[in-house]
Amino acid sequence: MTNHWKDIKNADVVLVMGANPAENHPCGFKWALEARNTRRAQLVTIDPRFTRTSAVADEHLQIRPGSDIALLGGLVRYILTNNLHHADYVRAHTNASFIIGERFSFEDGLFSGFDEATSQYDASTWEYDRAPDGYVRRDVTLEHPRSVFQLLKQHYDRYTPERVAQITGCSEEDFLRIAKIVCSTGTADRVGTIMYAVGWTMHTVGTQIIRTAAIVQLLLGNIGRPGGGINALRGHANVQGATDHAIVAGILPGYLRVPQPSQTSLASHLEASTPQPLVRDTANYWGNYPKFFVSQLKAWFGDRAQPDNEFGYHYLGKMEEDATWLSIWDQAHQGKLEGFIALGFNSLLAGPNVSRLLEAMAKLKWKVVIDPFMMDSAEFWKAPGMKPSEIDTEVLYLPTTHWIERDGSFTNSGRWAQWKEKAIDAPIGVRSDTWILSELFWRVKELYIAEGGAYDEPIQSLTWNYLNPREPTMTELAQEINGSDLTSGRRLSSFGELKEDGSTASGNWLYSGSYPEAGNQMARRATEDPTGLGMHHGWAWSWPLNRRVLYNRASADQDGAPWDGTRSGIAWNGREWIGDVPDYGRTTPPGAMGAFIMTEEGVARLFSPLLKDGPIPEHYEPVESPTVNVLHERVPINPVLRWYDGIRETLAQENDRHAYPYPCTIYRVVEREHFVTSNVPYLVEAMPDFFVEVPEGLAAEKGIENGGQVRVWSRRGEVQGTAIVTKRIGPLTVNGRTVWTIGVPVHWGFVGITQGSMANELTPFIGDANTGCPEFKAFLVNVEAVEKRG
């Protein structure tokens, strides 16, 4: 989240899209209702289904799964053609005025620089036009034909309401009704927020969907303002914390980069990872990358990290292969992966194409599952259709403590790190994660000591200075993450204190200041709210620096006056910024530098050359789609996807559309939390069985009865469950044809109190071009009524 949960109460318009917070974030969702109830904010849902969120919303718009960019692109056009953008904001705080180089173009679905052979873009064609001084040329009138503003206008000119309706399946009138509401916040006195979740990220164009939303919000001037922002709702209590600490492949804690093989020295890694300013007036805060990186190496390797060994840079593994989810399991499927340690998730049910995943798992030599509950992924060899006698994988299950049985912190979607205390004791014999991982470390280290072995330095050099080195406490770890001055031993109060000379250590620069000498800031529980906007600076601690709204400099105009005095993020009082912790120098005068201090542009990017699949988001169909891409038939899908061997054959082809006519989407229900709750009797009672949501009209066509059994199948697998025949999914008219959408929940497997079909039997083994996040949200299936099994 750029903002935070409670801030949603400050919005005038709440757009929920790619998310279903009533279902998946019921506690945080209260703030959307608070906005609705106290500010008369309008709550709008855009979703393939009328959800529990829609049930309390003012407006709902049904669209086809995977057509989000078309819809959002339509909003961008609606804003620009009707002049609804927040002109002052756009001019001051975005790169609308930046001129793009002449090599940039977009034609027939492809941006410039596309290489047919590698299916990759050469992003150098998307670069800014530079003046002789090396800085980017700008045109503040926004009239220049190659200004970002004009390019944006031109690009989205194709996204007319007719086109939007044709692609998404909604009606033009409905689109315009929703557009009018959502685009009503492009003024100083109105703010709108967007709540999204994995309904956006889990697509082959996931990153670009979010980019489109960011463009909408930037045009409306809603980023950085209380009540605004673009807010990712995280799917578990601590997904944000896990991400901050590098659960995602390709990053180190604090979003530092994993070294590439080409970066043979610390200097080359730092040079490649440290951005250079593109304009004169940018803080370019990522310019501090070396301080963060070296301090991290110091935290990990301590005294063994010295200038003469490049602070232990060579102890870090270099990333030769992509290690995102699909790549890992593709390697496993090829028999190239020996073992797999799964900690804290159900690896079998969490990935797409379960049948393929099962084949891959059966090729592992060993698999370790560390979890409070026995689960499907530990018993994958017992899955329906598997022959245990033919599987050689050795599976080790290590029961570990549940989060309720240990201290620690959760970082919520709003970046608030909140300390929690153990509520109950673990069952006898159950060990904590820290015990298990420490033990793993020590036993490997002891083996190295006893027997020697190749490349032992990283393990031998790792610092492990804990009171009980076999089980560090969470407090010790939190303090280590916060970091300290190695000369004085004093814990740091801010990442501003980090140095690149090796005199400071910090496990994660973003969390510097969370546990300073003053104590554990995450455990604070003061409820005062002097801002009146729900910022609660004395409650817990949010990264960075206890800042509650990111980019809050943009909540004020060029002179530092808040766009809306009643919802002031920060304000310049002549000497310093007051309000939230400023995302800017506390005493830096308003005009001194750009509002977006993290970018080398100093402003927010409407046009971004950093993504793999284009600088301006474009609508591409899901890899399985019921229609051609009406914008460019020759480039129907994202052209730069990574295709693993044998995957194209597992997709419904264009000529299969009659065999798999229905778009299907996967989701959770509020009664269950992924798979762990299949162990909780009361929750199983509340939502017992796997089900399939079938639109009423389709059910009538197919002879499917409410409560009867249905089979749903894709090219990859099938599921069977109880039909919920519903009015909440209507027919869509996509490109002139009637299209019905099917919905399937994800929570069932073959281990737990109740068993049911695994939704991911259906999903395709393909991911987002940038993140590799699998496509769980839009694919094709067929459906029929069947007799009850067994």
Place this chain on the structure above:
Amino acid sequence: MTTEPAALIHRFNAAQRLIHWAVGISFTVLFLTGLAFSYPSLFWLTNLLGGGPTARALHPWVGLVFSISMAATFSMWMREMSLDATDWHWLRAIRAYAQHQTADVPPAGKYNGGQKLFFWAQTVLGVVLLISGLALWFPNTVANVVPTASTLLASMRLVHYAATLAGGLLLTMHVYLGLFAFPGTARGMIDGKVTRAWATMHHSAWEPATDATRVPKDDDRR
């Protein structure tokens, strides 16, 4: 009829007597527990049947016994209980009968008009109690069948109560007449015999086939 007035004649056979008491006892139990359920101040009566929950649990089962006994009663007496002109004559003189002005009371057969009416009344009430009782015994079944079950069930309570009240009043009369007002009557339901004099007084048109010195046979019923 020249035998001694004090001589005994047979009035009810053993089966009739058993059934009578089955009806009588079961109804009394039902009536008393029913009173307990209807009047808080009489709730203590449930203690006769083991307390509230037990009384409530037994009440419908006793009701079943009552209903079966009633059915037997009906089949045993049905043919003898049709009212004819004589009975209506008798009924018109009921006030005289109550005031013991025997001379003004037309002769009755084995059963007088009052008894016959009593029979039919209790038959009707029995059916009403059975139907309403069953509904109250199985409210969920009713609710599954009828959409507005609660109104129906409330009505059934009303009906059940009304029938019980009527039955209770009849019972009071029956007990008073049988035990107190006309000595010698009750004996008919104890050993099955009545005196010739009693028969002459109450049922002068009754011509019993035998006297009690003989072993009763089935056709004793006339």
Place this chain on the structure above:
Amino acid sequence: MSTLSIKRISATASPAPGIRSTPEYAKLVDISSCIGCKGCEVACKEWNDLKVEPTANFGSYQSHKDLSAHTWLLMRFDEVEMSGRVQWLIKKDACLHCEDPGCLSACPAPGAIVQYENGIVDINHEHCIGCQFCVTGCPFDIPRFDKETKKVYKCNMCVDRVEAGLEPACVKTCPTHAISWGSKEDMLSLAEHKVDLLKDRGFENPVTYNPAGVGGTHMMYVVPHGNHLADYRLPANPTASPLPLTGLGVLKRIGAYLLGVGVLSSLVHYLTIGPQAAEDLHPHDH
């Protein structure tokens, strides 16, 4: 809860023992803010330690088809179309704790159902005789009979929590504050506020559901579409004393007289006219 707080008590001729003056509480369910998460349903089961019932999906998001002796609170889900727009009506179904409780007046067992000064209507199971008259007496179809214990069960508004100064478990757990808790007076004005808000938001017929036929309730609803009460499975005109039961009450009084008169007149007859033995009539025949 203490007997000092009992305001009404079933099947008891003497006055109820309550002499305490405690505030009258109420729960307000704002249907327009309810997301149907079933948090309250589960919290109810957890707090009251109600056992898990085997459920099966029957073509709905609703967990159980109906309330039961072990499920005192059920989220009901109904899809309807109103003026061309799909509505997903999600309603918390549980005891409304009527001011004039039909269950209590229908109950024949002394002390089996009581109403406390604070408005909570509770069943004392040691006194319940299992007749299910309360089931029939309830205009909202709430109490449920358990075949094993032969007693009737329903929401008791977490009377143990309330007595200890806490809100009921469902209120505590509600993540969207769709359920509010406070004095009846406060809840009524909150309801009024919420109804105004709904009107502001363009709802044409929002109402507070606090039906007069049962003297008002201690669980009230804010219903966004008050002209569609039946779709929410709320009776438009519930009454604590339906005609048959009013009739029964009258008849019982008459019945008591009649029975008394019956017995008395027998006695009078016996004393004035007296018995008549057959032998007395025919002494001269000897």
